[in-house]
Amino acid sequence: MLTYPALMAADILAYGTHEVPVGEDQAQHVELTRDLAVRFNRRYGATFVVPRTVHPPVAARVKDLQDPASTMGKSRGRTAGVVHVLDEPEAVRGKVLRAVTDGDPDVSYEPGRRPGVANLLEVLAACGGGEPQRLAGEYGSCGALKEAAAEAVVEMFRPVRARHAELAADPGQVDAVLRAGAERPRVDAAFEAVGLLPRG
Incomplete structure (x- = not known):
């Protein structure tokens, strides 16, 4: 603390x-x-x-898909409600499709009364643009909302996963970049200490 x-x-x-x-x-x-x-x-x-x-205008605090009263985070013991950037698309879809909502079949944006549905609407808005209130009117059921949210998350992470796979294919290059990245702050700090780097 x-x-x-x-x-x-x-x-x-x-x-x-x-x-x-x-x-x-x-x-x-x-x-x-x-x-x-x-x-x-x-x-x-x-x-x-x-x-x-x-x-961020929406989804500044994404809620856990299995416990929409709590924030999604990597430190949580259970991971069924947590989507990781490098999760396989089918794993992402499965987690989103199993997201907790409620017994009401229609879709409405009411964060206080329907936190699970609100969370999915905010995730969808953050991934694809739009406002949760407007998006609520576009889906006739929570099942349709979950499908749309799952696809939006998969598509948002697709380029990140592709780039990660590209970089991970060459471990030697990754090690070289990490070594260079570790060295640069040391060099900058040494030069700044003697007044050879501009501040700010």
Whole structure:
């Protein structure tokens, strides 16, 4: 609880991040980061980018497909309600099609009363564009909504999975990129320490 906000701030500031997309639950951490950057810059000169919080219009906090009262996350013990970016398409479809909704067969966007249906509408909106309220009117049943949401998630992740497969096919190149990526911050830090890199 005490170290996580500081670690998050360090990650944001170290990479000169201009925009940080977060849900409402993380906004205070970005505000802490902004305060640290402003205070440091006032004292030592323009060093850090002062980041800006960006709130996605929908699905800033995607809910667990099996427990729509909880946020989807990799730290959860059960994974049936968690979709991973590199999950196979059939695994993604299966998880979305088994998503918890309710006994009401029609589709309406009511996050307080129908969190499971609202979650699927928000996922669909985030993947394909549109607004959850409008999308609710396009589906006559929760089954049709689940099918559409499953396909939207599969298609959104398809290019990421393809690129991952392409990169993973050459482990030597991946290792080289990782080594170069680890070396660059060390070199930058050394040059900045002696004043040979511009700040900011």
